[in-house]
Each structure stands twice: as structure tokens, then as C-alpha cells.
Amino acid sequence: MTETAGVPGTAAALGDRAPVREAPVAESAKPVLEFHDVHKHYPGVDALRGVSFTLPRGVVVGLLGANGSGKSTLIKLAAGMLRPNRGRVRVLGLEPGRRTKARVAYLPEVDHLYAWMTVAETLDFVRRFYGDWQPERERLLMEELGLPERQRVGALSKGMRARLRLVLALSRAADLILLDEPLSGIDPPSRSRITRAILAAYRAGEQTLLLSTHEVLETESLFDRVLVLDRGRVVLDGDADSLRGQAGRSIQALLEEVLG
Amino acid sequence: MRAFAALLRKELRQHGPTALAFAGVLIAWAIVLYNFKERWDDLIPPLLILPMGFTPLWFLWRAYQSLRAEWSGRHAHLLLALPVPGWYLTLSKFLVLLLEVGLYAAVHAGAIYLVAVHDDLRHFSSPYLSDSVGNAFIRATLWTAFRTVLLLVPHGILILAAAYGIIHVSWLASRLLPLSRGRRIVSVLILAGLGWMMWRGAWLLGLALSWLPRIPVAQGMWIEGRSADALWLIHSTVTVAAGPVVGLLLLTAALYAAGSWLLEREVEL
Incomplete structure (x- = not known):
């Protein structure tokens, strides 16, 4: 919202009853994800402590940090799976909820698929809920990741299930893609295959991709921007190329230095 | 859809x-x-x-x-x-x-x-009824039983819907509490409380809606007559006050709305 306090003739000067109108903002110019002083507590743990940042459209953001730093909590807040105890989360200017879920693709850290469904049934089930599903992209991802359509999900290996979850998240033209540890527990050859698939499916300039990972070496080439969390606080937020240039080394090395 | x-x-x-x-x-x-x-x-x-x-x-x-x-x-x-x-x-x-x-x-x-x-x-045979009357009696009995089932089914569905809603909301409400243990017990306690509230609520709404006409829940049938030549099949309809039924219906709808709200807005993963 435009700051108007104290300016004669503005809503603030006219008093409380004066209507405050936001200037029309083009959809593409709106921030895709905003966190304003967000706090999230679990019993005995402060998962996030005053996190603030804004992500514009069309960037790939690496969300990095040690275990327990608050990465998954942050992604769940953006996905509408959690609600902040304090502060404000906005997705495309909206409070996370049913409307934002239609425009956000979320890949959780956990294996959330039904073991009794086949791969094809899983895709068929999920695609019915989203108007932005891209059949062509689904087909390409299925080919790239080598998933057998007729196999039951329960019979797939952990790596194959991770690939299927990725197909579900990336087959959509969602405004915001949230990937929580997509490479966790995956063997190195599969990791590079998955990274290639992410890169192939991502639409530069149109989608915002927030990727939480520990596998920085494999993924840092993807990042336009890096957000580092440590014990619930943002300790580093910057353009990936600038950070590399300033530090004269990789994001991985920088991360090791920042997190001690 | x-x-x-x-x-x-x-x-x-x-x-x-x-x-x-x-x-x-x-x-x-x-x-x-x-x-x-x-x-x-x-x-x-x-x-x-x-x-x-x-x-x-x-x-x-x-x-x-x-x-x-x-x-x-x-x-x-x-x-x-x-x-x-x-x-x-x-x-x-x-x-x-x-x-x-x-x-x-x-x-x-x-x-x-x-x-x-x-x-x-x-x-089926009866020393008092001719075959044609006996067959007519059997047909009437089956028809009465069928109508009773038809009348009871919506009430049964309502009771099951209420029970399901209570279980559903109890489970979701128990998820709101930051518990590491004892969630089942809490869920059962909420379930008992909700069940009691539904029961009392339906009763109170029943009083408020006592002006509604009674509604049928079952079909009865019996024979009257002085001799085998002069028998009548008497049909009657068992009715109950509509107030508590409508009250339960309204409370069940409210329960589903509450469950929907909890799922969308409150339950966290």
C-alpha cells in the first residue's frame, strides 16, 4: 500500500472515514510473495523470528540453511499450510488460502502420495483440481524423468516417488512454485536429472520458484537470488551473482562461512 | 463439481x-x-x-x-x-x-x-383367510415395510451425518492443540462434549420449532374385522415432531461448516 500519512489531501489527512484506495498495480508488477515481520512458534521452539522479504515475479530463489533453521516452516506458510503467530504473509497480494492455493504449486518435504494409486492415476487425480495444468509439460517431464505410468506409487523407489512429486508441482503454470527439499535422499545421478527437469520446466520471467535445499552445489547454478535462514532469522538475502562476485567464491562456500 | x-x-x-x-x-x-x-x-x-x-x-x-x-x-x-x-x-x-x-x-x-x-x-396359509385375501395381506405387509424403510432412511442418513460431523470436527479440533501426547483422549473428550451439545441443541431448537407440522417416520398396518368375510386392513402413519429433526439438520449443517472452516483456516500441518 502507498504510504500516505501526513500528506495533505491524502486519506490520512482526511480522517479515518476517508476511503483508502490502492493504486491499480499490474498483475505482473505485484510481488508474488511477501513476508512482513513473520513469527512462527511451535511448542518450545521459535521457528521463524521476524522474517521479512519480498519476491518479485520471475526469479529463482534458493532458500538455504541448516536443519531446523525454519526453511520448511517458511514454505508451509507461503503454501497456506501454516498460519503466522505474528506478522503478515501475502501471496500475490492475498492472504494464503483457497484462492492462492489455485496459483501456488507446492511440493512438500514429505512423501504425501497415495501408495495404492498408479502414477497415471495420481496425475489424473491432481490435474483435475488445477486450471493451470499443462499437459504438454507433464508429458515432457514424464519422459525426462522416466516415470512408468502404470506402476503403483507404492512400488516405486524413493527416488522415483520424488520425481513424481516433482512432476505434480512442475506441470502447472503456477505463479509461485514452492519446492521443499526436492533432492532430499536422492542419489547423485537422479539429483542432476531432477535439477535438469526443474530448469526445463521453469518458465523464466513468468514463474517465481522458491527452492529449499541442502544440496547447494547441485542447485546453485539455478538461483537468481539466495535467502539464508539461521535459527528462524534471515541472515543473508541477496542477488546470487552479486554474492558470488563479492565473496569471490561459490554460494556453498559463502553459506559455510555465514552459518559458521 | x-x-x-x-x-x-x-x-x-x-x-x-x-x-x-x-x-x-x-x-x-x-x-x-x-x-x-x-x-x-x-x-x-x-x-x-x-x-x-x-x-x-x-x-x-x-x-x-x-x-x-x-x-x-x-x-x-x-x-x-x-x-x-x-x-x-x-x-x-x-x-x-x-x-x-x-x-x-x-x-x-x-x-x-x-x-x-x-x-x-x-x-403362507391361514385357516381364517382365503388364498386371495392372504396374498393381498402379504402384499400389503411388504408394501408397508417398504414404505417404513423409505420413511426411515432420511432420518437414518441425518443421524449418520450428524455422527460423522461430530467425529470429524472433534478430530480437527484436537489437531489445534499443541499436544505431543494424549491427542486421542482429547479428541474423545471433545467428541463427548460436541455430542452432548448437539443433543441439547436439537432439543432446544425442537422447542423453538414446535410450530412445525409433524413428519412421518413409519407406516403401521393391522387387521380389523368381525369374521373372515369382513376384514379391513387399517393403515396408520407414525409421526414425530419435526422441530428436533429440523434442529438436528441445522446443527449438522453448522457442524459441517465449522469442519470446513477448520480444514481451510485453522488446521496446520
Whole structure:
């Protein structure tokens, strides 16, 4: 919202009853994800402590940090799976909820698929809920990741299930893609295959991709921007190329230095 | 509706095999009873009704499990990320559970008819009634029973819907508390409290809505007459006050709305 306090003739000067109108903002110019002083507590743990940042459209953001730093909590807040105890989360200017879920693709850290469904049934089930599903992209991802359509999900290996979850998240033209540890527990050859698939499916300039990972070496080439969390606080937020240039080394090395 | 249909189909696929397996067990039980009906004559009615007695317990258990399994299997991450109203999830689960209970009820009804009623009707004879009057009596009896079932079904569905809503909301409400242990106990306590509130609420609303006309719940029939030549079949309709029924309906709708709100806005993963 435009700051108007104290300016004669503005809503603030006219008093409380004066209507405050936001200037029309083009959809593409709106921030895709905003966190304003967000706090999230679990019993005995402060998962996030005053996190603030804004992500514009069309960037790939690496969300990095040690275990327990608050990465998954942050992604769940953006996905509408959690609600902040304090502060404000906005997705495309909206409070996370049913409307934002239609425009956000979320890949959780956990294996959330039904073991009794086949791969094809899983895709068929999920695609019915989203108007932005891209059949062509689904087909390409299925080919790239080598998933057998007729196999039951329960019979797939952990790596194959991770690939299927990725197909579900990336087959959509969602405004915001949230990937929580997509490479966790995956063997190195599969990791590079998955990274290639992410890169192939991502639409530069149109989608915002927030990727939480520990596998920085494999993924840092993807990042336009890096957000580092440590014990619930943002300790580093910057353009990936600038950070590399300033530090004269990789994001991985920088991360090791920042997190001690 | 496409999204709701997808959820409904998912529930059917998920629970269909179990329901069909149980229906198969019930059919097998009925076949056993049919073959031993001469030998177990007096035991047949209680043995026929026995599995029916477990159906409400089975319904309650399945209602609890249908939601719990989504959490324990981590599928809640998939379901709660879908851009659908919470009541889509609740109603799709309830409808499939209702179909399951309906299937068991149909199998039970078929078993009771074939094992205990069919032969008796076929060999029906009375020293007081001619064959044509006797047949007319049998037809009237069956028609009365059929109408009673038709009248009772909506009330049964309402009671099951209320029970399902109570279980659903209790489970979701227990998820709001930051507990590491004892969630089941809390869930049961909330369930008992909600059940009591529904009961009292329906009673109070019944008083407020006492001006509503009475509604039929069953069909009765008996014979009157002085001799075999002058008999009348008297039909009567059993009615109950509509107030508590409408009250329960309103409270159940409110419960589903609360469940939907909890799923969409409050429950966290």
C-alpha cells in the first residue's frame, strides 16, 4: 500500500472515514510473495523470528540453511499450510488460502502420495483440481524423468516417488512454485536429472520458484537470488551473482562461512 | 463439481475394496445361515441381526479412520494444498461412508428376506383367510415395510451425518492443540462434549420449532374385522415432531461448516 500519512489531501489527512484506495498495480508488477515481520512458534521452539522479504515475479530463489533453521516452516506458510503467530504473509497480494492455493504449486518435504494409486492415476487425480495444468509439460517431464505410468506409487523407489512429486508441482503454470527439499535422499545421478527437469520446466520471467535445499552445489547454478535462514532469522538475502562476485567464491562456500 | 467428483472417486477407490470384502463376508454369513436354518431354527433371527448390530460401531470407527489415515499417511499435505472448500473433503468422505453402510444394510435386508421371510411368505396359509385375501395381506405387509424403510432412511442418513460431523470436527479440533501426547483422549473428550451439545441443541431448537407440522417416520398396518368375510386392513402413519429433526439438520449443517472452516483456516500441518 502507498504510504500516505501526513500528506495533505491524502486519506490520512482526511480522517479515518476517508476511503483508502490502492493504486491499480499490474498483475505482473505485484510481488508474488511477501513476508512482513513473520513469527512462527511451535511448542518450545521459535521457528521463524521476524522474517521479512519480498519476491518479485520471475526469479529463482534458493532458500538455504541448516536443519531446523525454519526453511520448511517458511514454505508451509507461503503454501497456506501454516498460519503466522505474528506478522503478515501475502501471496500475490492475498492472504494464503483457497484462492492462492489455485496459483501456488507446492511440493512438500514429505512423501504425501497415495501408495495404492498408479502414477497415471495420481496425475489424473491432481490435474483435475488445477486450471493451470499443462499437459504438454507433464508429458515432457514424464519422459525426462522416466516415470512408468502404470506402476503403483507404492512400488516405486524413493527416488522415483520424488520425481513424481516433482512432476505434480512442475506441470502447472503456477505463479509461485514452492519446492521443499526436492533432492532430499536422492542419489547423485537422479539429483542432476531432477535439477535438469526443474530448469526445463521453469518458465523464466513468468514463474517465481522458491527452492529449499541442502544440496547447494547441485542447485546453485539455478538461483537468481539466495535467502539464508539461521535459527528462524534471515541472515543473508541477496542477488546470487552479486554474492558470488563479492565473496569471490561459490554460494556453498559463502553459506559455510555465514552459518559458521 | 469436477473437483468434488475427483475426491469422491478417490474415496470410492480407496475404500471400495474393503467395503466389498466386508459385504462378501456378510453374504457368506447369510449363505451359512440359509443352509443351517432348519437346524438352528430359533437362533436364526439373532444370528441374522448380529452383524447389523456392529454396523453403527463400524461406521464410527471408519469415520474416525477416514480422516486419521490422511494425516498418518501424510496425504493431508496433498489434500490441504488443493484449492477446494473444506467441505468438499468432508462431504466426499461422508458420502462414500454412507454408500458403504448402505451396501451393508442392503446385504442385511436381502439376507433377512431370503433366510427368514421368503419361505414363510411362500408357504403362507391361514385357516381364517382365503388364498386371495392372504396374498393381498402379504402384499400389503411388504408394501408397508417398504414404505417404513423409505420413511426411515432420511432420518437414518441425518443421524449418520450428524455422527460423522461430530467425529470429524472433534478430530480437527484436537489437531489445534499443541499436544505431543494424549491427542486421542482429547479428541474423545471433545467428541463427548460436541455430542452432548448437539443433543441439547436439537432439543432446544425442537422447542423453538414446535410450530412445525409433524413428519412421518413409519407406516403401521393391522387387521380389523368381525369374521373372515369382513376384514379391513387399517393403515396408520407414525409421526414425530419435526422441530428436533429440523434442529438436528441445522446443527449438522453448522457442524459441517465449522469442519470446513477448520480444514481451510485453522488446521496446520
